Amino acid sequence: MSRIDREQLGEWLTAYIDGELNTEQIELIERLLREDEAVRRLLDELRRTVDLVSSLPRHDAPGSIAEDVQFRVERSDLLGGLEEAGATAGAQRSPILTLISMAAVLGFVVGGLWIMNRREAHQAGSGKGIVALAPEREAEPGPAEPAGSEGVTDSKLLATADFRQKLLAGMGADAVCSHGFDNETVRLQVVVRNEAEGEATAARLLGYLAEHRLADLADVTSGDDLAHAAPAGGFYYRGSPGVNFPEEKQQQILVRASRREFDGLMDELARSKATTQSAALIAGPLSIRGFERIRTALYGLGEPTPQFLSLSGRGGAPSNGPIQADSSSRAGSARHERNASGGARPTGGKLFEDLIKAIRVDPQMLADLAESGSDEVSEMPAVPASVVTDAAGGTAAGKGLVLKEPPSLVERRAKLLDETRRRSIETVGAPRTAGKAVSSKKRGRVHPTGTSTSPAQAGRGIRVDKPDAILPAPPRDLVVAQPAEAYVTLVVQVLVAEPEPPRPPSRARPSAKSRSEQRDDSSPAE
């Protein structure tokens, strides 16, 4: 049997398995099967291969996909086509609706700040918390009931329990990543060039967590243990895949610590044993709806000069090739140490601060994107040094991040919209500053003023190009006093970058099509 005939036979056997032959072809194949044992053997092997592949386990899609998509769809609709290809829908919306939409976006951002600080506010004895997205709050936070108890649901825990209580209650996977989990969450991926460096990095990471001030909450089973084991809110937690983390995120650690505590951690990660082995930190919010592609910073570790890249693309993965810096580096005046070769190396604390700044989402940017209808920004806008000020006039890490919003907050968002509609819209005048609040112009737009710690000095809103598209001032009860030391949660993963595999040399070329391909190519697929 010629090679071509054998190939044709193989294709027919494949189609025979799938029931894709016509009557005449079936008769021919079945005659061959009766007459030729080799054909029967080949059919049997192909069938076993198909059976094996078709029996491979399946995964249920993570439950958050539908929720995430629906949220973004609704937000897209709310913002008037922010994420749609055409911006015509948004342009046709009435100014008031656009205004309300932008207010909702602002509410997301400020709400995130509120939720980030709610725990600290609670700890500071504020009792009911400083703010409430929903004017009428439910019972004060109390000990969470054990998971599985009657009446305990994720939404209830999100609304009332603090971070530790939620951990003890075995919160669902998505709660870890939502800012209803009472913290801001940033994904930190340490990308290294080779396996050995990856193992060393992971070891340094775990060693630091184990041996320094951060306590391991994995063994904590009661509130008493928790209080004893976790000093000052700094701890790390591994959780259980499929419970506290999505099952596929098994190789990650949830680290919650103050910025100061992260200094040492970042130093550990930043150390590189050889200048030729560069490790990169890729940091980005775990989920910024619609903006994760543009808010990832790549930082070359062990490089002589700290370099930031503004990356687009999912997960911030750079294109193939060595980590490169470009002229849009925003490393600024990072503090550096001198490494053995005399090159500058950033210290951990500054590195982290720069990373957080690099990925910070400016509310004004959201408004800009809403207007432009673009879902990508090639250049990160200059962010004022203190978009939101704290009591000391400084900034807390990560402010301005727009994080995933759990379903329980969707309702609150609706209430915020209602509240916003009832308030009068104020025109932005000369910004009144508090502390280091600044007002700067970029491309004719006024960036948000600093939000004061005092309700009486609440930010006066954001002005955009179009005079009628003015955002109202955020409701007074959304203005919070920032703690002197804000907490951040990192979800840390260690990854090894691999080069693209070489393409197989014997790729099918159009000229090498089989007779069946050539015969059937003339007919369209559908």
Added chain:
Amino acid sequence: MTTGRVTRSTPVEDAELVEKVKAGHTEAYGQLVRKYQDRVFNTCWRICGHLEDARDLTQEAFLKAFEGLGTFRRQSGFYTWLFRLAVNLALSHRRGARRRRHVSLDQATGAAGTQAETLAKRVGHEPDDDPARSASEAELQACAVRALHALDDEHRAVIVLRDIEGFDYQEVGAILEIPLGTVKSRLHRARMALRQAIRSSLPGET
């Protein structure tokens, strides 16, 4: 986890839901998402090979589909069009993005000490630890997965769509936008390659 192929779609229902979404009832899109998310997710997973990436790809596929509903033509069913988006995204992701492999924290070693090693072990998670499955079955399936991932993009896509997701040849051709003859030949070559790879890895098996 479940095994086996899933039931087929109902184009009429999909068309009705699409029309509802176009009319502004965005909640109808959630129904479409819930209907197809498992299949899209598994397709993306088996093509790109990473669960986490598959999650992102799945979400992006549904969002792109939503964005493109205005240009969606009803000649092909919604699910065909959706899977075309998903497959293209997964293949692009696999081809274009830098491949990053997770470092197993179980393997982390160094001078950190016993405590770190213990912690490293506890962080690790075996993605496939169903005790009900025999070791030989697990080994065979692992071998099949490796063989699947060793296929080039074109052949992997047809195998995933036909043998894992159960699309017929017409649907595979529509999703991949290739003629029927190309579907047949690629599928055959892919199966032969899988067969050879599995035989090489496990003598005495398939």
